[in-house]
């Protein structure tokens with residue numbers, strides 16, 4: 802079971818919305834971008850706020866497994882252990 806297996810469309814990630822500060826966002830898309838040198842897979846994760854419908858995204862396994870990029874619309878990095 803890898804970190805990426807937790808990131809499934811329609812699950813929620815506890816990561817505050819950059820528009821309305823709602824505490825969790827819906828995972829709406831998981832797109833494979835390629836393979837890392839540690840043999841993990843790199844993904845783009847798209848998020849949508851269930852309250853105001855604002856969208857955000859980040860890179861999961863950014864260079865190596867378990868590393869998240871900062872999100873597109875914030876200076877924050879999602880905590881990968883907070884998939885609900």
Ligand SMILES: [Zn+2]
Nearest residue numbers: 818821850853
């Ligand atoms: Zn929102």
